[in-house]
Amino acid sequence: MPCLWLRGSLPDTHPSVPPVIRVYPETQAQEPGVSASLKCHAEGIPNPKITWLKNGIDIMPKLSKQLTLIANGSELHISNVRYEDTGAYTCIAKNEVGVDEDISSLFIEDSARKTLANILWREEGLSVGNMFYVFSDDGITIIQPRECEIRRQIKPSERILTSYEEMCRQTEGDPDQLCLWSSAINVREKYIFVSQPNQNRVLIIDIPMQKVKQTIQVDPYPAKLLYDKSHDQVWILSWGDINKSHPSLQVISEASTGEGLHIIRTDFKDVDDLFIPPTNLIINHIRFGFIFNKSKPLIHKIDLETVTEIKTISLKNTSCIPMNMAYSHLGGYYFVQCKANNSLTTLSQVIIDSVTDTIIGVNGDITGTPYVSSDGRFLVSTDAVNGQIRVQTITFQGEIKLIYDLQTNLQISDVTFQSSFTESNQYYIYAASHLQTDVLFVELSSGRVDMLKNLKDPVAQKNWPWNEKNRIIKDSGLFGQYILTPAKDSLFLINGRQSVLHCEVSGIRRGNTVVWVGEV
Template sequence: MGNYTCHAYGYEDLYQTHILQVNVPPVIRVYPETQAQEPGVSASLKCHAEGIPSPKITWLKNGIDITPKLSKQLSVLANGSELHISNVRYEDTGAYTCIAKNEVGVDEDISSLFIEDSARKTLANILWREEGLSVGNMFYVFSDDGITLIQPRECEIRRQMKPSEKILTSYEEMCVKGGGQSDQTCQWSSAVNVRNKFLYVAQPMQNRVLIIDIQMQKIKESKGVDPLPVKLVYDKSHDQVWILSWGDMMKSHPTLQVISDASTGENLHVIRTNFENVDDIFIPPTNLIINHIRFGFIFNRSRPAIHKIDLETMTHIKTISFMNYSCFPEKLVYSHLGGYYFVQCKQNNSLRSLPQVIIDALTDSIIGPNNAISGTPYISSDGSYLVSTDDISGRIKVQKITFQGKITLIYDLQTNLHLSDVAFLSSFTEGNQYYVYAASHLQTDIFFLDLSSGRVDTLKNLNDPVAQKDWPWSTRNRILKNSGLFGQYIITPANDSLFVINGRQSLLHCEVSGIRKGNTVVWVGEV
């Protein structure tokens, strides 16, 4: 979608513009699908909806509209995204239907609530109790000490897999002792969640990828790959894990390999691609309304260009040159609203940050610079907010992207932070809005911004991050990882501990100490 302008050749002032907007029917997810609560406590039923235009959400209980019954006990938050019931009673038991509707369609789903004493072991009660103890809704943290599974709500360590943990198929140990080391430590660089079935995690110094069975909470097998695997990317559309290896610490022999049929966990084969001098790879993420991605992009370390590839055939399609913009691409993000790719350019020798460059996804043509916006781009999951962080100046700029593809600067904030990573959480008070968290390379503070109100805050003294010299795999030596579509928690590692942030209250929730360099984190959730 966008503006299509027809010009009369030779008569530049003679033109007409057609505005095309592509409307998309709503798609929703509810959480939880089933829950059992005891009388007197509070219950929340959540509904996430996406569509173009933004859908309106309503709730029914057993087929009857609850709007006339709203009260202190029964309230709707964030434009319908959450139904909150305080002091639940037996009569609140029922099937609650979330309906999302816009001008082109409707979608609905049911969240069931059972109110009963814990002593009554009904099926619903048992299912709900066991869900809280399931393998889902946890952070998997990969650190020097092995793998730690953390349930954020209770700040509880559910399981620890020590470096001596055995791999099921080979009976090798998970991590090996280095020369002269008295203790056994692990090194990790990147990990991905494959459909909540498996985790793939790279061990760069052991030249392999481990496959972890989430249900069993065991290391299923290891796959040898090219030396120094530093980045894994999961292509959900084609069920492929892409592996970027450096070859050596000088990045002199980079390669791209692919593991296909990754979610089967059986008969896995590592396929070598023909791409050379690879600096990075970008595959756009899917969301509720964009569920298939056909193309990815490869950055070439020695050329001011990106290479468009067909993900299914793993072949090169075309090269997009940035020679006219003196831009060597460093990072890429995508918004389906307007069909824009936003390209960050590497810092040049003058220490001046170059403006981002925008590519039109339909034509692969360069539209031009993103005004004066520079720095590292981050995009919200619905494609509507672009946050750019400038590590040189500490500036954070936020742009809003409309359904028509119009890009507007809404916030320009100055911080004193050297920014490492950004994470989004859906707002708990406003529909289609976000909270933004930003972590620093060097400082111990976490920056917070509420996009709906502009409120800014800082969470202070979250200990020193992992030193950059101890994290050579990327510049993101302090990451932020959120807890999924309906989550309210964010985890961020320090050098020798982890901090869990309660995003709903924008407060530090807890510290989990004794976890060294846990800078590789994956969320495993039910949704």
């Protein structure tokens, strides 16, 4: 099994990290006779062990057919619930350096006795949260995935609250009033910011109200939005025109307030793309972002708080012009997908040390787009040219190991990770294709591969100029089991727990901009 050791002193530079956990749901109410599940996701270095208490008492001695633990304790399943199952269930995660705990409360009551907790749970769980927001030619469609139910359809002609203008302007000479979207982001479950490139503006959607609240005028052709959660800032990459001839970066500060928003215009020139590492349970503050230029073998490192450049990282010695980046806090590695000036040349990924900002090598012969799981342990690289999918693990000590590679005839457009429902600290991946109608499923722990077939044709790349992902695939959060992928004229929902097609929602054209809203 090939592996890379990229730093000799990694065990010293990466000390153990105490556990951090999330439970779901925090509160639920169920009627007698149904099943209830309480989930606990824990991360730490090394992997923590999970135990459960009910009202302060260890449940292990009471495990039975009615009370079972799944995925090494990550899920507590109670079948045929009874009144006496009401209680406070504490999930405790412990490793050699610390402990964390949280409570999931369960109420069992018949339908005639709806307590406040029951009503609150039903309203919060089913009305606004746990929805996919899909931005398409036809407006905004809000879908509750469990029932495949369209909860709300915001038509192009619906009025914006503050300006009273229509959400999508009608183009002169075009009988259909269509919307054009390029990118959307969730801002702390309060607002969705979404860009309208042909109208040079960003819309702000109030999530609790499920209405378009206001617009912000930005530089022409806003193509990409990123949310810097650590500093509550929305970054906007505008192209200037469809040919990207006058790119610019702007920043909206204090984005989650939704009030008195103003734009900071940056001095960064010739920006082709921007990368901000995602936060996770262990890493909850990000200090730096990275800017690429279209044809230069370098990366600009920027301070997100001060919106200034700190340094330039040269990639000249590797002939790498950066296309995409991914980050793993295990080892502290940035993985950079490269393109060469000579398009016939395929370059290996370059690995950058996040502490010293130096190139510490190439990632073997791994090429293509890097994707890293939220816990930093899995690196999946997809190469649309040769059809390869390479799966690597990154150990707590920073050792990079190739587990296996898969050969597929799918030209992969996008990949998403989903936590395993049967094993703790494991993942599945789902991959959508640029051209084909099938979706690929891989169980990373075993390498088991399956295909979900005939999910209809994707949006053509020529009709999706905003990035290379003409067919996205979107998960439903840390605890969610539903995955959404759009086709040209419809949406497909996949039940990730069973790895089967859940349903098709038809009549939604070019719904390739999707945001998940909800705790799960």
